[in-house]
Amino acid sequence: GQNIDQPTEMTATEGAIVQINCTYQTSGFNGLFWYQQHAGEAPTFLSYNVLDGLEEKGRFSSFLSRSKGYSYLLLKELQMKDSASYLCAVRDTGGGTYKYIFGTGTRLKVLA
Amino acid sequence: DVKVTQSSRYLVKRTGEKVFLECVQDMDHENMFWYRQDPGLGLRLIYFSYDVKMKEKGDIPEGYSVSREKKERFSLILESASTNQTSMYLCASSLARIPPYEQYFGPGTRLTVT
Numbered sequence: 001g002q003n004i005d006q007p008t009e010m011t012a013t014e015g016a017i018v019q020i021n022c023t024y025q026t027s028g029f030n031g032l033f034w035y036q037q038h039a040g041e042a043p044t045f046l047s048y049n050v051l052d053g054l055e056e057k058g059r060f061s062s063f064l065s066r067s068k069g070y071s072y073l074l075l076k077e078l079q080m081k082d083s084a085s086y087l088c089a090v091r092d093t094g095g096g097t098y099k100y101i102f103g104t105g106t107r108l109k110v111l112a
Numbered sequence: 113d114v115k116v117t118q119s120s121r122y123l124v125k126r127t128g129e130k131v132f133l134e135c136v137q138d139m140d141h142e143n144m145f146w147y148r149q150d151p152g153l154g155l156r157l158i159y160f161s162y163d164v165k166m167k168e169k170g171d172i173p174e175g176y177s178v179s180r181e182k183k184e185r186f187s188l189i190l191e192s193a194s195t196n197q198t199s200m201y202l203c204a205s206s207l208a209r210i211p212p213y214e215q216y217f218g219p220g221t222r223l224t225v226t
Contacts, residue, residue, distance in 0.1 A: 033214060042202060042219050043155075048212035087155065091213060097168055100145070100215060104154035 002026050004103035006088050011109045012078055020073045020086050020106045027094025034062055034073045035087040037105065043087055047073070075108075083110045115139070116218035118203055124224045131190040133221050135203030142208035144186035145215065146170075146178065148199040155202065161186055162208065193225045 003025045012018040024032070031050040035043035049055055049064035049071060061074040075082055085105040092101050119134035135144065145160040147170075157170030159178040167178050175197060179187045186205075190197055200222050204215040 031211070031213060033212075035215075042217035043215075044217070045214040048214060050211065089155075097162075099157055099160060099168075099170065101157075102147075102155040104152060 002092060002094075002101050004088055004090060004101055006086075006103040006106045008104070009107045009109070011111060013111050014078055014080060016078050017074065017076050018078060018108065020075075020088075020108070022071045022073070022088035022103060024069050024071070024088070024090050024101075024103075026090050026092040026101060028092050028098070029066065029090060030093045030098060031091040032062075032064055032071050033089040033091070033100070034060075034071075035089065037085045037087060039084070046086075078110050080110050080112065083108060116203060116205055116216050118201075118218040118221050120221050121219060122222050122224075124226065125190075125193050126226055127194060129193050129225075131193050131223065131225075133188040133190075133201055133203075133223070135186045135188070135205075135218055136184055137186075137205040137216070138184065139205070139216070140183065141205035141216075142183075143206045144180065145204040145206075146176075146186065146188045147202045147204065148172070149202055149220075150199050158188065193223075195225050197223065198225045199223060 006022045034046040037043040047062040054063045059076045064071045087105045088103040116137045146158040147155045161180045177189045203218040206215045
């Protein structure tokens with residue numbers, strides 16, 4: 001079946017580093033995405049991994065291991081504005097079509 | 113900048129009413145999607161479309177239908193609204209052939225069915 005798991009909630013301190021994990025099981029795979037969603041707003045794209053390894057983009061990095069069905073989003077030098085939900089999503093190509101499967105999201109609280 | 117707009121931010125309808133939610137994107141994206149988002153359940157795919165007049169069922173299509181007559185517009189129709197369709201509805205679009213295929217989301221429509 002199709003399944004994406006990520007922690008429901010995490011808390012971290014301003015200036016710290018936090019790692020949000022995501023594990024997935026899908027029938028096909030054509031990329032893993034991370035989105036940020038502030039309360040009451042639409043999700044916005046953060047990162048995309050299709051090959052194994054680390055992709056770095058400023059304070060945010062995302063890692064993928066396809067053999068393990070595992071990804072993480074690393075946020076460095078946390079700021080208060082990073083308080084948001086972080087959604088892990090997989091582009092699933094199983095069944096001859098493709099669609100995006102989302103996890104339920106990890107709500108991150110950044111404390112002063 | 114890609115822009116995805118939705119016809120309403122907030123909508124209140126009565127049980128049994130027919131409801132139309134419209135989504136328009138301005139970047140010539142081939143793919144368009146309708147999701148609903150509920151606490152603890154995340155984003156769930158209702159329908160998606162690869163091209164004009166094409167549609168595919170997502171994970172929870174029951175009680176919904178869609179229409180895509182023009183490339184930029186994707187409509188979600190609730191044939192007979194029910195209280196369990198109270199939710200946040202999000203439309204998204206993406207390119208089909210050029211990675212990273214990220215989705216651009218509209219601001220959402222919070223629908224309440226009473």
